[in-house]
Amino acid sequence: MSTTHSWLRAVPADLSPDTVALRFAAARTAGRIPPWLRLWTATGDPVRELDRPLRPDGAARAVLSADALVLVARVTALSRVDLDAVGALLLDGDDTVSVSAEIAPDPAPTPVAALEWGLGDPRRAGRFGAISIGPITASVSVADGLARALARYGSDPAAAPVTAIVVTDSSTPSTAPKGTVTRPDHGARPTATSSETRPSLEFRGGGQYRPWLVPPSPVTVTWFEQDGVLTGECVYDEGVLHPAVAAQFAAVLTDLTAGREPAAFPVPAPPSAPETAPTTIPAAFRAIAATRRDAVAAVDQDTSLTYRDLDERSDRIAAGLAALGVTRGDLVGLCVERGADLVATMLGVLKAGAASVPMDPRYPVDRLRLTTVDAGVRLVVTTVGDFPHVDGVPVVWPGTLIGDGPVPEVAPEPDDAAYVIYTSGSTGRPKGVVVEHRSVIALLAATTVDFALAETDVWSLFHSAAFDFSVWEIWGALLTGARLIVVPYLVSRSPEEFHALLAEQRVTVLSQTPSAFAALREVDLAQPGRLPLRLVVFGGEPLEARALDRWFRKYPHDRCRMVNMYGITETTVHVTATTVTPVQVAAGSRSVGPAIPGWSVSVRAEDGSAQPLGVPGEIWVGGAGLARGYLGRDDLTAARFVTDPLTGQRVYRSGDLGRMWPDGSVDHLGRIDEQVKVRGFRIELGEVRAALLSAPGVSAAAVVLRTGDDSADTRLDGYVVRSGSTVDEVRAHLRAVLPEHMVPATVTAVDALPLTVNGKVDTARLPVPALAVETAEPDGEPETTEDVVLRAWRATVGASIGPGDDFFESGGNSLLAVRLSAALRRAGLPGLSVRDLYLYPTPAEFAAHLAATS
Structure with a gap:
């Protein structure tokens, strides 16, 4: 149906309605007015007639009152020119005009694209x-x-x-x-x-x-x-x-x-930072420890340290470091297994005036060596027996640092470096981000009141010290007088064991990447009891809000607060925060909220100008959390940490894609470099992932771009963790919500998504679709236990696995272990745990273990 318009003119005072009616009849007889146009009379307000729509099958109507003539018509029946002509004929007596009786066809509907920037409700x-x-x-x-x-x-x-x-x-x-x-x-x-x-x-x-x-x-x-x-x-x-x-x-x-250049779009005013006295992490810790001497500070599987214990032990570690020549401004490598000793050593390094360079004990040897050399550390504290040798860099065990020497009198300043965390580089060379004490203090000042952080809380330290999420976990707990539960690595890899630990230790504050939380959520929802959580903080990667739908059915949002935070290592863990509610879940919100107090956030075009509201652009961050820069990389620091042409302030260009809302909140839309091209179409991987997650029964999803020698081989592969739906149903859902060029070529169901050490989706370890696996039965010979185990191993990891091949070195991971355990049970053998795989990592060793315990 075409547009309907309406027209009104006053009837001249000297013109009677009867005369208008006679003119109308004469014009119809003469063919100057279409035969399907009828003249009605009315006594009401003519403006009401001006607003009254036509009947669905009507083309036009004319309504005459004592005061006015009203014409209402579809534009395909009577154009604006025609309305004026009818008025001239009836009201002015103009016999020279005529109106065609032809009704033009309705215009064909054209495809309509959504206004992605509209932000409509x-x-x-x-x-x-x-x-x-x-x-x-x-x-x-x-x-x-x-x-x-x-x-x-x-x-x-x-x-x-x-x-x-x-x-x-x-x-x-x-x-x-x-x-x-x-x-x-x-x-x-x-x-x-x-x-x-x-x-x-x-x-x-x-x-x-x-x-x-x-x-x-x-x-x-x-x-x-x-x-x-x-x-x-x-x-x-x-x-x-x-x-x-x-x-x-x-x-x-x-x-x-009008031919004018529009005014520059404004950037949101940053929220005011809370007033705090400049201080350092050790000074803030000592102030807390002075009032919490006998309260438990840090707990691992074997050790429980009070604030007094942790303060004294870190003093002795600082003394030990000073005896080895460590002083203010030095960098100390820290490659220690997760435990209370890791926390004490980190604090001891800071008390010695130095900054830590955390490295994960599970990093490859080459990565450990590269970090050690690139950072130029004074020494390395490690629990790794075969830590790579670097000339001139002593390697010491944490226990050897505990001495009786004097505590160093040197004290760091707020602008001194607190830590250097290495992140992946686009060139393949990791880069060290230098973060100062003042930024960590500012982070806690910005969040303590809003999150009601208190000494009654119990925090989990789930993440590797080499991932900056751990900075939030460690100091969020210890600088508010709370208790910190250090999660062993193997427990962090097992959602079941981690869930049990959260319940046993009565953890109230949990920090997770969305990918890690997805596995924990499934374990929890399968159990009747509730965890004592009051605050869950998401970070590290985009959160798909719809994934929390079932969680909110068990944990009302006013009892367990779910906070989505956006942040970057270069801006001290967190930048923005928003509380996720069922309303946001229903809307599939991608909001990460406005900047936290003391930080600023804006969305920019390529030239640095502010983008209009709703229009995607690069997220720029400023304020109290900005890192000093990249260690020894002045060129890269200058390229990423720039002077804002609009405010004159120092800001960080994140490389993340976002869009701004009128209230200053930001939607995080993924990485700018997540935009890929397939067969000439530009595609945002985050949009495809969101479509997968919106499919019924899908609880987690990932999308990978795979390329071949020929451009025709380029395709998208989707991966889903599902329950209650088939892969075919997921594919049908994608075809219903995505353009053809965005539908993944394959959709593979997995038991869980593999995660990196930092808890993010490890796309490199997702199985290649249609991977050849060994399924044939042995010819005639009776199967041994090792035969059955090897067949399950091959079905899970790949056909090339031999009896002596290590599960993890062959591409396996803790999440594929779930699939392997299911394959073993289907074959009539006991399942296994992640811990079993670390102890018996080859098919032969595991078969021997089964034989010995059966």
Whole structure:
């Protein structure tokens, strides 16, 4: 159905209604008025007739009252020129005009692209707002102005659900043919508008014209032209455009139509930082320890340290380091297994005035050597027996640092380095990020009140010390007087064991990557009891809010607060925070919230200018959490830590993609370099992953781009952890919600997603789809236990596995161990645990273990 418009003119005082009726009858007889147009009489308010829609099968109507003539018609039946002609014939007695009886066909609907930047609220779909625009003198055509504005927002003018209409006064009537508007009708039909949102042109000669009764598009721009001056309204569906976005878009459209460059978009004002005295981590810890001497500070499997114990032990470690020549400003390598000793050693390094360079004991030897050399550490404290030798760098065990020497009198300053954490580099060379004491102190000052962090809390240290999430876990607990539960590595790899530890230790504050939490969530939801958690903090990778739907059914959001935080190593763990609620879950929100106090966040275009609200761009971060830079990489530091051309402040260019909301919140849309190209189409991997997660029964998902020697071999592979749905059902769901070019070529079900040491999805360890596996039965010979074990091993990891091949060295991981355990049980053998695999990592060793214990 085409657009309906309406027209009203006052009946001259000297013209009787009977005369108008006679003119109408004569014109119909003469064929100057279409035979399907009828004239009705009415006694009510003519403005009400102006707003009353046609019947669904109606083409037009004419309504005559004592005061006015009202015409309502589809634009395909009577154009604006035709309405003026009918009025001239009936009210002015102009016998020279005539109106065609032909009704033009409705315009064919064209595909409509969503306004990704609109930030509309689906709950408000069908409610309309209106923004006045103008007056301006147009420098370009209205169509060109709209096209330029949409291009500024990254939308294709030919597909965007936006219509522009130009209306002229009757003194200069439009010459547009029937059915013509500035853009084709997209078939979008909002259900209702109020008279306040229907733009109307007041004729200078008396009367009104309304170019539509129902907006022809979700966003309709109507310009009225009189004497070369344009004024008008932008009417928008609030389900499509947020009011603040609509206001900003209308301003851009007005400026571009007038030939002016739009004003620069503003950046959000950063929230004020709480007032805190400059201090360091050791000084803040000593202040807490002085009031919590006998309270438990850190617990591992074998040790429980009070704040007094931890303070004294770290003093002795600092003394031991000083005896080895460590002093203020030095870097100390730290490659220690997770435990209370790791925490004490880290604190001892800081008390010695040095900064730690944490390394995970499970890193490859080459990575450990590279980090040691690149950082230029004074020495390495490690529990790794075969830590690689580096000339001039002593390697010591934590126990040898416990001495009776004097505690060093040197004290670090707030601007001294606290730690150097190495992150992956795009060139393949890891880079060390130098973070200062003041930034860690600022992080706790920014979050303690909001999160109600208190000495009654129990925190888990789940992450590797080489992952900066651990900085939040360790000092979040110890600088608020809480208890820190150090999670052993093997326990962190087993969701079942980790869940049991959380329950046993009564953990209240949990920090997780979404991928790690997905496995823990499934374990918890299968059990009747509830964990004592009051706060769960997500970080490290994007959170798909819909994945928390079932969690909220068990844990009401007002009892267990779920906080999604965005952050980067270069900005001291966290930058933003938002509390996830069932409303956000239902909406599939990707918000990470506004900046935390003392930090700033904005979304920028390539040239550093601020992006419009809702338009994706690079996330820039400023404020108290900025790192000093990259160790020994002045060129890289200068490229990533820059002076903001808008504020003059130092900021970090994150390389992450985001979009800004009117309230200062940011949606995290993944990495800019996650945009891939498949067969000429640009695709955001995060969007495909979100579609997988929206499939019924899917609890976790990953997407991988695989390339071959030929571009035709390039494809997307999807991976899902599912329950209650088949892979075919997931594929059908994807075909229903994604364009064909975005649907993964394969979808593979896995028992769990493999994780890196840092708890993020390890895409390199996902199984290659259609991997050849050994399934044949042995020829005639009876199977031994080792035969059955080897067959299960090969079905899980690959056909090339031999009896002596190590599970982990062959690509296995703790999550594939779940699949291996299931394969063994299907074969009639006992299942296994991750701990079993570390003890008996080859098929032969595990078969021998089964034989010895059966």
